[in-house]
Amino acid sequence: MSVVPAALRLARRNAWRSRGRSALIMVMIGLPVLVITGVLTLTETMSVTPREGLVAEFGLADARLVRIPEGTVIRQQPNGGSWTTGDGDGAAGPELGAAEAAALLGPGTRLVPFSTGVLRLGADRVDALELDLRDPLTRGMRTLSEGRFPAAREVAVTPALGLHPGDLLRPSGAAPLTVVGVVEHPHRPSLREVVGPDLPLAPLDGFWSPGEYGPGWLADTAKPVSWADVPALNRAGLYVSSRAAVPDPSRAPVRDVQHTVGLGTMAVMVVLETVLLAGPAFAVGLRRRRRELAGIAAQGGSAGHLRTIVLADGLILGGTATFVATVLGIGAGVLGAPFAARWGGQVGPPEVPWPQVLGVAALGLTAGIVAALVPAVQAARQDTATVLAGRASPVADRPGRPLAGTALVLAGLGATVVARRQAGPVWVWASAVLVMIGLVALTPWLVHFTGRVATRLRLPLRMSVRDAVRHRSRTVSAVAAVMAVTATVVAMGIGAHSESTDRRNAYTSARPTGMLAIWGGSMSDATWSRIRAETGRRLPGVPLAAGHQVKDAQGRRYALRYTVRWNGTRTRRTVAVGDQDLLRLLQGRHDPQAAAALASGKAVVFDAAAVRNGRLALRASSTSGPARRIEVPAVPAAPADEHQGGALLPRALVEQAGFSTAERQLYAMHRLPADSTLWRDLHKVTPRVTVASEEGYRNMPDPDLWGWLGGALILVVGGTLAVTRLAAADMRPERAAMAAIGAPSGTLRMVVAGQALYVSGLGALVGLAAGTVTGAALSRPMTTHGVGDPATIAIPWPFVIAVVVGPPVLATMAALITRTGPPLVRRLP
Incomplete structure (x- = not known):
């Protein structure tokens, strides 16, 4: 029989004979494969392409047209996602009607009106779709799950609102609506939405977005609406979504160098972590099979045969674990997508990214074989006579190769210094892999060095540390695995927290928090007077400060702006024009010096860096007139909020520059209910x-941080407990001797728990150092926005402490409750 089939048969029989150890190895190999495969499948399933979302967007229609606000210019591009808007001036043109829109699309066009927005329900706001779902053209946009589609003065709601047919919906400022049906969005199960043919939609406070809100039509056309038709529709004031103008998803994205390096880095880290987790189990399995392998060698088996037999273990267990984990990961991703979407997001048809999934499976299989490589070499070198005589093989006291490991760590640190100045974090991660490999090479020396402290420990811990040092082939792999996990999670946490802190520091506004602003566009003085009167009537007793619009002699609107560096980023500010009342609101108090400067005809600037030699440089720009550059006298002043910037100009100063002013703005420190x-x-x-x-x-906490902590707990605690159980099996003679001389069960438990504490504690401390360096390096490409922009480095101390302290504590507590009864050991005479 050939050696390979025989080795595979022996590996299969040995795996079945030692089912507990085999299951443990399969978990160590399959867990990363399952997690990554599940995430890839979940992400792909929850990713809805523009073509997949067509039915939910406009049913069976050929196009969707959204009317853009007056005074806005839009230009769509063939890439499907590029559009720009600008403010228009002059009198508003006539509002486009259904007949005009149908004429633009050609004869045979049928339009179904719709409008998207929000509905106010007391203090709550929900999405609203004003559409008659009974029209056949809307089929598929919403799926009816209960009741019927609504008619006039009736609505249907999504399940997230918790209403049922027969309930009443009470919009703010409108008559109650009767709920007659429950509908579901095809891709967004968590959507809170009301649908009906006539809804009292509340106008949105904020910027217009063509992909989300606005009135328009669903169009059934005689011919497809192509990109050639889009410019004319844009000029008519319509934003267009068309089946014929959807981007082609089959075009593969261009893979650049950074993408390739990122994939390679991820592959190396997955293989390294899997090998480190599964390596100790293969090492213990080798010691249990020493007599079997020695018998094969005594019957003529060569060193190559022994290596093949042990490598066959890795092939069988790695292949089985990879197959099972891949199937479970795909199932978990597909089945978990609808549940994950209920917490937010969307879900599409089940999809599996087969190239990535098969690549991960190949990595898992490779990791299983590589994890068995070192035990295979040890099997080929064992002394047959010593093993068959029942004597323990001498343990070579080789504390590793510190010089090689130190060289790799220094090279990785040097590469990290260079990589932190490159665009994108992928180069930092590539350098971090080099540091981790160097630390893995240094781990045997670290285990040997830290073993010297065992003489100062109490008996249970002293036995644990000495046993860990004696069996470095098992301990080193586990310590390195904990180190790699801890370093990765700490680095990701520091990078993400630094980015979040940078976003918070970069936040800026021209108005203090809590200020209400009312702006008027191109309108007559009489219309503005009506706006001001209506505002005063709706906000009785609220002090209002006026702001002014800037125009040239031809009546063209101008905006006065300046540029300043805020938190390292070049930020463009639009200045306000007003009087002492507005200054008091912007500063949140009465500032005599700033008020005197404003009264004397100087600009009051809340960005001190923008004032140079007592002057403020402004750029006056207009969408319909030539730009101008002017300089005005200015003084710096303190704003109401620390994140506030901007400037206030007196009317006289603007008029001296050749402009005219007209009141078109109102401000108040008032929060609307x-x-x-x-x-x-x-x-x-x-x-x-x-x-x-x-x-x-608005500081939004990053849930990914604690998700990474959960992943670290699973890997670190699981890997540590696996090694602890293997160590407990190896320590049976010592534990039996301790029990024979009267050691209590608590002492035996402390010996086992000491292994867990030593392995996870040493790995966590080394990982903390490596992860801090990598995280600090990651913060630069993640928080810088240009040349000369300083990096933001912020360490999330609660998260870091939880990562470094939590897993060792949990692993030790879990080891303490492990069953450690005195084993029965056969003693040789």
Whole structure:
């Protein structure tokens, strides 16, 4: 019989004979494969391409047209995602009607009106779709799960709202609506939405977005609406989504060098971590098979045969684990997508990214074989006579190769210094892999060096550390695995927290938090007077400060701006024009010096860096006139908020520069209640009005940090317990001797728990050092925005402490409750 089939048969029989150890190895190999495969499948399933989302967007229609606000210019590009807007001036043209829109699309066009926005329900706001779902053209946009589609004065709701047919919906400022059905979005199960043919939509406070909100039509056309038709529709004031103009998803993205390096880095890290986790189990399995392998060698088996037999273990167990993990990962990704989407996000048809999944499976199989490589070499070198005589093989006291490991670590640190100045974090991760490989090479020396402290420990811990040092082939792999996991999670945590801190520091606004702003566009003085009167009526007792619009002699609107570096980023500010009342609101107090400067005809600037030699350089720009550059006298002043910038100019200073001013802005320190109808009331006067509230920076916690902590707990605690159980099996003679001389069960438990504490504690400390260096390096490409921009380095101390302290503590506590009864050991005479 050939050696390979025989080796595979022996590996299969040995795996079945030692089912516990085999299951443990398969878990160590298959866990990373399962997690990565599940994430890849989940991400692909939850990713809805533009073509997959067509039915939910406009049913069976050929195109979707959204009317853009007056005074806005839009230009769509063939890439499907590029559009620009600009403010228009002059009188508004006539609003485009259904007949004009149908004429633009050609004869035979049928239009179904719709509008998307929000509905106010007391203090709550929900998405709303004003559409008659009974029309056949809307088929597939929403799926009916209960009741029927709504008619006039009726609505259907999504399950997330918790309503049922027969309930009443009470919009703010409108008559109640009867719920007659429950509908579901094809891709967004968590959507909170109300659908009906006539809804009292609340105008949105904020910027217009063509992909989300606005009135328009679903169009059934005689011919497809292509990109050649889009410019004319844009000029008519329509944003277009068309089946014929959807980007082609079959075009493969261009893979650049960074993408290739990133994939290679991920592959190396996956293989390294899997090998380190599974290596100790193969090492212990080799010691249990010493007599079997020695018998084969005594019957004529060569060193190559022994290596093949041990490598066959890695092939059988790695292949089985990879296959099972791949199947489970695909199933978990497909089945978990609908549940994950209920917490937010969307879900599409089940999809498996086969190239990536098969690549991960290949990595898992490779990792299983590589993990068995060192035990295979040891099997080929064992002394047959010593093993068959039942004597323990002498342990060579080789504390590793510190010079090679040190050289790799220094090379990795040097590469990290260079990589942190490159664009993108992938180069830093590539350098971190070099550091980790160097630390893995240094781990035997670290285990040998730290073993010297065993003489100062109590008996249980002293036995644990000495046993760990004696069996370095098992200990080193486990310590290195904990180190790699800890370093990766700490680095990702520091990088993500630094990026979040940088975003918070980079936040800036021209108005203090809590300020209400009302802006008027191109309108007559009489219309603005009506806006001001309506505002005063709706906000009784609220002090209002006026702001002014800037125009040239031809009546063209101009914006006055300056550029300043804020938190290292070049930021463009638009200045306001007003008086002492507005200055008091912007500063949150009365500042005599700033008020005197404003009264004397100087600009008050809240960005001190923008004032040079007592002057502020401004650029006056217009969408319909030539740009101008002017300089005005200015003084710096302190704003109301630390993140606030901008400037205030007196009217006299603007008029001296050759411009005219007209009041078109109102400001107040006032927070609108959730059910306020101010926007709607002002919009009834004229649609050329905007209402905005400054809410300040909203600090959104990053759930990924604690997700990484959970992953670290699973890998570190699981790997440590696996090694601890293997160490407990290896320590049976010592434990039996301790039990024979009267050691209590608590002492035996402390010996086992000491292994877990030593392995996880040493790995966590080394990983903390490596992860801190990598995280600090990651922070630069993740937080810099240009040449000369300083990096933001922020360490999430609670997260880092939880990562470094939590897994060792949990692993030790779990080891303490491990069953450690005195084993029965056969003693040789």
